[in-house]
Amino acid sequence: xxxxxxxxxxxxxxxxxxxxxxxxxxxxxxxxxxxxxxxxxxxxxxxxxxxxxxxxxxxxxxxxxxxxxxxxxxxxxxxxxxxxxxxxxxxxxxxxxxxxxxxxxxxxxxxxxxxxxxxxxxxxxxxxxxxxxxxxxxxxxxxxxxxxxxxxxxxxxxxxxxxxxxxxxxxxxxxxxxxxxxxxxxxxxxxxxxxxxxxxxxxxxxxxxxxxxxxxxxxxxxxxxxxxxxxxxxxxxxxxxxxxxxxxxxxxxxxxxxxxxxxxx
Amino acid sequence: xxxxxxxxxxxxxxxxxxxxxxxxxxxxxxxxxxxxxxxxxxxxxxxxxxxxxxxxxxxxxxxxxxxxxxxxxxxxxxxxxxxxxxxxxxxxxxxxxxxxxxxxxxxxxxxxxxxxxxxxxxxxxxxxxxxxxxxxxxxxxxxxxxxxxxxxxxxxxxxxxxxxxxxxxxxxxxxxxxxxxxxxxxxxxxxxxxxxxxxxxxxxxxxxxxxxxxxxxxxxxxxxxxxxxxxxxxxxxxxxxxxxxxxxxxxxxxxxxxxxxxxxxxxxxxx
Numbered sequence: 001x002x003x004x005x006x007x008x009x010x011x012x013x014x015x016x017x018x019x020x021x022x023x024x025x026x027x028x029x030x031x032x033x034x035x036x037x038x039x040x041x042x043x044x045x046x047x048x049x050x051x052x053x054x055x056x057x058x059x060x061x062x063x064x065x066x067x068x069x070x071x072x073x074x075x076x077x078x079x080x081x082x083x084x085x086x087x088x089x090x091x092x093x094x095x096x097x098x099x100x101x102x103x104x105x106x107x108x109x110x111x112x113x114x115x116x117x118x119x120x121x122x123x124x125x126x127x128x129x130x131x132x133x134x135x136x137x138x139x140x141x142x143x144x145x146x147x148x149x150x151x152x153x154x155x156x157x158x159x160x161x162x163x164x165x166x167x168x169x170x171x172x173x174x175x176x177x178x179x180x181x182x183x184x185x186x187x188x189x190x191x192x193x194x195x196x197x198x199x200x201x202x203x204x205x206x207x208x209x210x211x212x213x214x215x216x217x218x219x220x221x222x223x224x225x226x227x228x229x230x231x232x233x234x235x236x237x238x239x240x241x242x243x244x245x246x247x248x249x250x251x252x253x254x255x256x257x258x259x260x261x262x263x264x265x
Numbered sequence: 266x267x268x269x270x271x272x273x274x275x276x277x278x279x280x281x282x283x284x285x286x287x288x289x290x291x292x293x294x295x296x297x298x299x300x301x302x303x304x305x306x307x308x309x310x311x312x313x314x315x316x317x318x319x320x321x322x323x324x325x326x327x328x329x330x331x332x333x334x335x336x337x338x339x340x341x342x343x344x345x346x347x348x349x350x351x352x353x354x355x356x357x358x359x360x361x362x363x364x365x366x367x368x369x370x371x372x373x374x375x376x377x378x379x380x381x382x383x384x385x386x387x388x389x390x391x392x393x394x395x396x397x398x399x400x401x402x403x404x405x406x407x408x409x410x411x412x413x414x415x416x417x418x419x420x421x422x423x424x425x426x427x428x429x430x431x432x433x434x435x436x437x438x439x440x441x442x443x444x445x446x447x448x449x450x451x452x453x454x455x456x457x458x459x460x461x462x463x464x465x466x467x468x469x470x471x472x473x474x475x476x477x478x479x480x481x482x483x484x485x486x487x488x489x490x491x492x493x494x495x496x497x498x499x500x501x502x503x504x505x506x507x508x509x510x511x512x513x514x515x516x517x518x519x520x521x522x523x524x525x526x527x528x529x530x531x532x533x534x535x536x
Contacts, residue, residue, distance in 0.1 A: 154367040156362060156364060156367040156368050157367065157368075157370070159336055159360075159362065159368075160362070160370075162336060162353075162354045163334060163335075163359060163360045164354075164356070164359075164381065164382040165353075165354055165355075165356055170384075170385070174370075174381070174384070175370070178370070178372045178373075179370075179372075181372065253372070255372030255373055255374070255412070256372045258412055259371045259372045259412075259414075
């Protein structure tokens with residue numbers, strides 16, 4: 001991921017794209033020549049046709065995609081925001097840390113996916129359930145990376161802050177937060193990936209809207225091309241939101257991004 | 266020793282006392298009783314003086330500098346800066362740390378690192394002007410927009426010196442400032458530092474474990490020795506200014522001081 005992050009924003013990775021293209025061509029050739037022949041595995045061309053049907057007049061892809069993107073971003077924002085604050089508290093306040101650490105350790109080791117059926121029972125099959133699940137999933141990577149990042153701030157920087165007689169708020173704002181920035185970016189990216197997975201899976205497991213729900217519907221309608229179109233769509237969605245996050249970060253915090261890219265994270 | 270060689274340097278030992286340590290002792294928590302790091306340290310630094318503090322490792326050099334900078338309160342005794350007791354870090358005495366790579370903020374450009382101590386204390390225009398001046402003093406005006414980690418070690422240390430100078434402190438405290446640098450870079454930084462000091466009239470207290478560095482830079486060298494450490498010896502170098510990497514090091518007086526320090530460092534006193 002580090003190399004990818006470094007490359008983004010400079011020249012496009014043409015060799016990498018060529019490999020992707022080659023894989024698609026080989027896949028198509030294998031299917032056309034019937035070397036690989038499963039009723040549920042269409043070739044890329046057929047999947048593309050399925051995709052065109054879905055984006056057509058009554059395809060249903062656009063509203064599903066809009067729903068999933070909206071819910072994932074909402075859940076991610078809530079989860080990372082909360083995770084960031086709790087992570088900072090855990091790392092900076094000894095009392096909070098001693099009271100909360102055991103709970104944090106216990107909760108974060110619970111697989112979120114196992115909580116999906118319970119959440120559906122409790123909050124129903126609406127958007128609320130999905131946002132709660134996504135936010136909960138996004139919380140942990142952000143919390144852990146933020147707390148770890150703060151604990152990794154070189155003690156020397158606190159000496160520097162003290163010799164300049166910086167206030168506590170200034171030290172937090174000008175030293176601690178930027179020094180933790182690279183870790184927080186890692187947490188935010190992991191959180192985004194996790195939130196996407198959990199939201200799509202919860203849509204597959206019973207929620208009534210979104211890309212995951214459509215994917216299962218196409219599966220039961222025996223429409224492999226359309227189903228595959230949704231699968232690939234989820235993959236592309238993951239890449240796009242991640243790239244968007246990284247680019248936004250680079251524009252808003254150029255210095256911290258430069259440090260993150262330097263350390264290869 | 267020829268008279269020419271002991272021409273009066275602009276040593277200012279008669280100036281006002283800027284810094285004064287009276288009977289300072291430091292005990293750090295270690296084991297049930299704690300460990301004495303410094304004992305009965307007496308230091309007096311005059312305005313405009315360059316004072317080197319040299320000692321073997323484990324004698325509390327860095328602890329002493331932390332006490333001077335107000336980062337570490339002494340267990341006993343008192344510190345006066347400009348006649349006022351020191352209770353914490355003061356902007357009158359700014360520290361330059363040995364580890365420039367961690368002491369600089371990697372996410373800030375050189376100019377923003379140097380401007381950090383002025384943020385919220387001066388107008389933007391004044392800050393820009395002072396940062397610019399400090400960078401010109403250390404010869405880094407061209408690197409203002411660069412990130413510090415893109416610069417060489419010597420340049421990074423100059424950034425840190427600029428960040429201290431921008432505050433215009435009365436005293437510059439330096440903890441083994443050139444310890445991590447190669448001999449050639451060290452030499453040129455020595456001369457730059459002397460030039461800066463001549464231009465600003467700053468008082469400088471620095472820690473070192475390098476005898477040549479101590480003699481070359483200092484008006485006065487103090488030797489810290491023992492465990493717990495205390496100042497066991499003091500030499501006024503009486504070397505002429507401006508100093509020169511080749512000529513000064515050839516002076517008989519340079520070798521005398523060097524010899525004296527080496528002896529004290531080995532035996533803890535003059536043999």
